[in-house]
Amino acid sequence: MSSAYEMLWAEKYRPKTLDEIVDQEEIVARLKKFVEEKNVPHMLFAGPPGTGKTTAALALAHDLYGENYRQYLLELNASDERGIDVIRTKVKEFARSRTPPNVPFKIVLLDEADNMTADAQQALRRLMELYSATTRFILIANFPSKIIEPIQSRCAYFRFKPLPKDKVVERLMYICKNEGVQCEKEALEEIYELSEGDMRKAINILQAAAALGKVTVDAVYKAIGYAHPAEIREVITKALNGNFMEASKHLRKLMLEYGLSGVDVIKSIHKEIMSNNLKIDDRLRVLIADYAGEVQFRMTEGADDEIQLQAFLAKLALLGPRFKSA
Amino acid sequence: MKKSIPWIIKYRPKRVEDVVNQEKAKELLIPWIKKWLSGNPPEKKGALLWGPPGVGKTSLVEAICNEYNLEKIELNASDFRRKKDIERIALVAATKRPLPPKKGRIVLLDEVDGLSPRGDEGAISAILELLEKARNPIIMTANDPWGQHLRPIRERVLMVEFKRIPKTKALPYLMKICESEGIYCEKQALAYIWEKNKGDLRACINDMQAIAEAYGKITLDLAKALVVERDRTLTPWEMLQHLFYAKYFWQAKKAVTSTDLDYDTLFLWIAENVPKQYGDDPEDLWRAMEALSRADVYYGRIKRRMNWSLLPYYFEMLGPGVALAKEKYHKRARWSYPEKITLLAKTKEQRRIREELATLLSLTQHVSKSYAKAEIIPLLKFIAQHNPQYFARLALGLRLTDEMIKFLAGKEYRTVIRIKEKLLKEMEEEAKIRAAREAKEYLERKALEVVEEEKVEKWEEKKEEKAEKVEKREKKERKREERRGGLTLLDFLNKKK
Numbered sequence: 001m002s003s004a005y006e007m008l009w010a011e012k013y014r015p016k017t018l019d020e021i022v023d024q025e026e027i028v029a030r031l032k033k034f035v036e037e038k039n040v041p042h043m044l045f046a047g048p049p050g051t052g053k054t055t056a057a058l059a060l061a062h063d064l065y066g067e068n069y070r071q072y073l074l075e076l077n078a079s080d081e082r083g084i085d086v087i088r089t090k091v092k093e094f095a096r097s098r099t100p101p102n103v104p105f106k107i108v109l110l111d112e113a114d115n116m117t118a119d120a121q122q123a124l125r126r127l128m129e130l131y132s133a134t135t136r137f138i139l140i141a142n143f144p145s146k147i148i149e150p151i152q153s154r155c156a157y158f159r160f161k162p163l164p165k166d167k168v169v170e171r172l173m174y175i176c177k178n179e180g181v182q183c184e185k186e187a188l189e190e191i192y193e194l195s196e197g198d199m200r201k202a203i204n205i206l207q208a209a210a211a212l213g214k215v216t217v218d219a220v221y222k223a224i225g226y227a228h229p230a231e232i233r234e235v236i237t238k239a240l241n242g243n244f245m246e247a248s249k250h251l252r253k254l255m256l257e258y259g260l261s262g263v264d265v266i267k268s269i270h271k272e273i274m275s276n277n278l279k280i281d282d283r284l285r286v287l288i289a290d291y292a293g294e295v296q297f298r299m300t301e302g303a304d305d306e307i308q309l310q311a312f313l314a315k316l317a318l319l320g321p322r323f324k325s326a
Numbered sequence: 327m328k329k330s331i332p333w334i335i336k337y338r339p340k341r342v343e344d345v346v347n348q349e350k351a352k353e354l355l356i357p358w359i360k361k362w363l364s365g366n367p368p369e370k371k372g373a374l375l376w377g378p379p380g381v382g383k384t385s386l387v388e389a390i391c392n393e394y395n396l397e398k399i400e401l402n403a404s405d406f407r408r409k410k411d412i413e414r415i416a417l418v419a420a421t422k423r424p425l426p427p428k429k430g431r432i433v434l435l436d437e438v439d440g441l442s443p444r445g446d447e448g449a450i451s452a453i454l455e456l457l458e459k460a461r462n463p464i465i466m467t468a469n470d471p472w473g474q475h476l477r478p479i480r481e482r483v484l485m486v487e488f489k490r491i492p493k494t495k496a497l498p499y500l501m502k503i504c505e506s507e508g509i510y511c512e513k514q515a516l517a518y519i520w521e522k523n524k525g526d527l528r529a530c531i532n533d534m535q536a537i538a539e540a541y542g543k544i545t546l547d548l549a550k551a552l553v554v555e556r557d558r559t560l561t562p563w564e565m566l567q568h569l570f571y572a573k574y575f576w577q578a579k580k581a582v583t584s585t586d587l588d589y590d591t592l593f594l595w596i597a598e599n600v601p602k603q604y605g606d607d608p609e610d611l612w613r614a615m616e617a618l619s620r621a622d623v624y625y626g627r628i629k630r631r632m633n634w635s636l637l638p639y640y641f642e643m644l645g646p647g648v649a650l651a652k653e654k655y656h657k658r659a660r661w662s663y664p665e666k667i668t669l670l671a672k673t674k675e676q677r678r679i680r681e682e683l684a685t686l687l688s689l690t691q692h693v694s695k696s697y698a699k700a701e702i703i704p705l706l707k708f709i710a711q712h713n714p715q716y717f718a719r720l721a722l723g724l725r726l727t728d729e730m731i732k733f734l735a736g737k738e739y740r741t742v743i744r745i746k747e748k749l750l751k752e753m754e755e756e757a758k759i760r761a762a763r764e765a766k767e768y769l770e771r772k773a774l775e776v777v778e779e780e781k782v783e784k785w786e787e788k789k790e791e792k793a794e795k796v797e798k799r800e801k802k803e804r805k806r807e808e809r810r811g812g813l814t815l816l817d818f819l820n821k822k823k
Binding site: 004005006007008010011014054058075077079080111112201204207208211212223225226242244245248252256257258259260261263264268295298301302303304306307308310311314315317318321 | 593597601605608609611612615616618619622623625626627629630666669670673677680681684688690691692693694695696699700701702703704705707708709712713716717719720722723724749752753
């Protein structure tokens, strides 16, 4: 940590070229072939978070276009762009811009494509066809099944697997060495367990722990607190105890102070409900999961995420005490 | 055209049988009045006539007075807000005998639901006192008698419900008025007016008169152009009162459609107070929240697709959905102004900074804004709190603005800024040293270049001297030619070259 400028490690240690990617060998081999032939099909990268999908796409662009690859790559995030119209305008503009010198096409990288509605995906499919002469699309998704058939069939499909423990630990170890940070091996293993094969998350936890000094198991446990599952759990527990008012006050704090979107919150809630940390009746788990799903759907249709979550908490406050007394 | 008297007074029912379609109410009220008249007063000294506006509550009272020769002493809600007023007027009216030829008196207190639960407590106790001492029938009217504050009154009076008048009964009645006025009138026009006024007969008659006086006829086209839905504007507090104590679908829908509030604010008012009102019963609370959730879904669809035809469903979930969620009685809670509005105003600045931060991070870290908000911002906050020194470096590397640093570092803000400035100064000094070194190198290079340039200059000077010589020679030649008086053929050819 000697230079004045520091970076976030997840970005600093993101492999720049296909050669630097240590895992996902088969995928890398296929991508290298595309680079060699300077011919890339539309592609669908699917897999859990933090397994190298975005990294592979960026590295591919780097290897195709060289250092200045950024001007031949349009990066979009489906969950940030307001609707397919914005995406259409941006793609149209991009397709008109300068073409790269040695490669006959540019690349549109569309992250979180599985967050698009089926209608938006249909529009996307038409876009892909319209500009196929000059652009290639790389779609990134956590759940490929949420991508409509006609798009899937137009894409070369790459499935990213969760990274194995030894690869993650090895990478964390390398980062520590490079940064001059002392670390315990058990601490790195603990990070792996907590991040469930999500490399970005693992590196984030590592950096938070390193900010405390030495990367020890204790530091890791302290560092994991930077995200909010603990607070989410509190909201759920309060609601399940029948205390709707307290739970909803806490929820408002989470949303306003941390700026979490409704979908973020319901996803975290869902994760929390499925985890073993929450000791509840499995039959209750089923009921809650069903309603959480309904609420998440209503948020995509509704106007005010908070009211949907409050309705969810009201349901918990109704069901929780019943299962407790039973 | 002569300004005529309002039809609503002109065609007021003279006899009880003229009151349209309130047979049930008459069955209850007439025997009660007869008891009074027989000198054998009923146990309940008061009657509360309740139901939607314009269905004949006051008309029935007037018809009774007319038919039984009674004197009517009427007080409006605005007259009996203060205990003193009621005591002065009503008590006298209720206890003293009338002047002949009137056989008796009826005290009519109109619109008792207009009394506010907080401000008019004195008025309510005065009414109770009146009911104690009354020696004449006390009749009250209300659209919504279910407010908690009216409970003591409800318990001491005969409750008489007035139903909405069905179309089949209302239309012939309206038609008869047109006939007696001798005005051409389309049946569909009356149906339309009736529809717009939701069965409020009084409002229908007023609308008919307005059209007839201006155009001399009542057609569907005129009705469509002229009749607007009546919205009596409720304050947010009144709206809550009407909503939470609505017994019927129409009452609740009317409550939420009769305010000035825009749709978002209206929603916030109700969302704020549903938990307060229903909070003591998880079942009722959940049903009401579920109704709000559905209302929000309709509202989202309306906004997203600009599909305003869905608006009625929004109001129906927001109003009746919430009102009819209750299965048991809830006493009036402490309602409040929507906290969210205040909070959103307070946190506006913070939200703007967070949004900018998320945008910056999404661009540099290749993640979505929501990921930046959920994962990276908390990570940065954690680092800022536990290691300001290190965070200052990150702030430089990520090119965070000072307000972003303040947002992330909170209490540690000053420390971080101090470190950041120190780092910047160090870098500046380094840069100065580097610049000095570079300047020195530059000067050395420049010195060499000067030597070179001098050589070039000398060469150029020589060239110029040569050119001058050539010019002088040419001048001499030209002068010679002039002296000779013309060009020789040879000169000409030379020049052409």
